[in-house]
Amino acid sequence: MAESELIAGTVSVTDEEKTAQAAISSSPGSDSDVGHTQTWxxxxxxxxxxxxxxxxMPILMLVFFALQLDRSNAGNALTDKFLVNVGITQNQFNIGTQLLNAGIVLLEIPSNLVLYRVGPKAWIGTQIFLWGLVATFQAFQKGLGGYLSTRLLLGLCESGFIPGSLFTISQWYRAHELSRRYAFFFLGNGVATAAGGLIAYGVLHMRGIAGLAGWQWLFILEGIFTILTGVVFVTLFPGLPSNPISFAGVSYFNDRELFILRQRKALDDPTAGPLHRRVSWEDIKVTLSSGKVWLHVLLTTVGLAPSTALWSYAPTIVASFGYNTLASNAMTSVGQWVSVTLVIIGGFIADRWGRRGFFVFIAVFIEFVFTVAYKCLPDHAGRSTKFALLTLASATCSWWHAAHGSWLAINARTPAERSIRMALFIMAANCAGIVGGQLFRSDDLPYYHRGWTIAVAFMAFSVAVTLALLVLYALANKRIKKEVDHNGTIVDKDGQPAASVAVKLYNF
Structure with missing residues (x-):
């Protein structure tokens, strides 16, 4: 289906489909002035x-940029004697990466529930300052205990930001606008990943200044930058369309503009319910009982696991080809800049085409092809060939992630359900970090044969899961259409016409 489609009727299929789809088309806006007639x-x-x-968008992208710098700079620090200075091994470093992602997973849903209750202005603003302080002072960690506790604390403080931001974006835009906005949001992540290597290349040369190592300066400077983005967020971010005024009193929209923003959302999806300030148990039950949602979670976990390993170890892998260790940070950014471009292109394609599921399938398959190509390289292959295929593999390792998020989001039937879905989506991404954190281990050096074999298996499984999702969505829509007759009504179990309600077909 090119876009979400509304048909009249109710559905008597699975519990998930009955609860999620059969919504009476009453006025769904968060304000009493929101109706169903376009007047602009x-x-x-x-x-x-x-x-x-x-x-x-720019404020959320800026904060995501800072978050990604703080999450990924430990990988750049590896090229500046980080393991030796802190006193840990490579495998212990992997455990720290897993703990960071575990911290995010532990508080992802609770954090999103708090955000849904108090709003993004207060909750995200608090989070930014908390993880910014942890990111800054991690420069002074020492020993295994200090390293592991710092990684866990950083993950706990960062939990909820990404799904909370995705939910916030979904409240400002219509469904056909969402994929490209998610893509632009993840642009903050991609640019940070790409620019992180270039920044690290410069900052790591500061080793010795004020008696500090280069990696210490990297943590300090990027942590302070995060705190400054927190100041920008608290001062300028408008929050939600229901009350779009920043804490500093900055207001961007007049009454006419606010009316348009709210009403166009109601017109976009008449089946959606109002935005309440709490998530009910029914919302949680409907979301967690959805088999399709769990397949999305599985796809995210398995499909992103190789990317976690690549982003952490790409600089050291490039250095193993025979390139200078510090220069390898800058070289790694080539694939990351290509990835940034692909994310944006993918977002526009997904929105314009409307078939987000088919786009995700194609993108995941392309990643699978390049992962297999690198795995099949002989050990004696030239370093230029290795670098080229590694660049292509890293460039395509997560470019479908934003479109996948919008695919999951637009099939939610209420704002509360969307909030929970986004929390599960990012929990899955961090579960991928936990799995991917152990993909490349020291006993698999220098070529990581076992690690790349697992990566290939993961991507093959991801292709299969995406295909299964497409089939399930198609079958669900077929069942829905079969229940509705040509007059837009259905018959109940007694053969009598059922009440006419608005039903939304799945978008895939």
Whole structure:
């Protein structure tokens, strides 16, 4: 289906489909003035969307940029005697990576529930300052205990930001606008990953200044940058369309613009319920009982696991080809910049095409091909060939992630369900970090044959899971359409016409 489609009727299929799809089309807006008739011009709507693009998106992208720097700079630190200075081994470093992701997983849903209750302005602002302080002072860690506790604490403080931001974005935009906005949001992550190597190349040369190692300066400077982004967020971020005024009193939208923002969301999905300030047990039950949601979780976990390993070890892998250790940080960024470009292109394709599931399938398959190609390289292959295929493998290792998130989000039937789905989605991404954190181990050096074999298996499984999702969505829509007759009504178990309600078909 090119876009989400509304048909009349109710559904008597699975519990998931009955609860999620059969929503009476009453006024769903968060405000009493929201109805179902468009009363504005196309030019007015475009102007409002552009204003959202200029205010909401850049701030969230900036914070995501800072978060990714703080999460990934330990990989760059490996090229500056980090293991020796701290006093840990490579396998212990992997455990720390797993603990960071475990910390995020532990508090992902609780953090998102708090955000849903108090709003993104207060909760995300608090989080930024907390993880910024941890990121800064991790420069002074020493020993295994200090390293592991710092990694865990950083993950706990960062939990909830990404799904909370995805949920916030979904409240500002319509379904057909969402994939590219998710792509732009993840652009903050991609640019940080790509620029991180270049930044590290410069900062790591500061070793010896004030008696500190280069990796210590890397943590200090990037941690302070995060705290500064927190100041920007608290001062300027408008929050949600229901009350878009920053803590500093900055207001971006007039009453007419706010009316358009709220009503166009109601027109976009008449089956959606209102945005309450709490998540009910029913919302949680519906989400957790969905088999399709769990397949999305599985795809995210298995499909992103190789990318976690690649982003952590790409600099050292490139250095093993015979390149300078510090220069390898900058060289690694080539694939990451290509990945940034692909993420944006993918977001536009997914929105324009409308078939997000098919796009994800194609993108995951391309990643599988390049992973297999690198795995099949002989050990004696030239370093230029190795670098080229590693670059292609890393460039495509997560470019489908943003479109996948929008695919999962737009099939939610209520804001509360969407909030839980986004929390599960990012929990799965961090579970991928836990799994991928042990993909490349010291006993598999220098070629990581076992690690690459596992990566190939993971990507083959990801292709299969994506295909299974497409089949399940198609079958679910077929069941729904079969229940609805040509008059837009269905018959109940007694053969009588059922009440006419709005039903939303799945988007895939």
């Amino acid at each position: 011009t196309e030019e007015e709507e475009k102007a409002v969307v552009r204003k959202v693009d200029r205010t909401v």
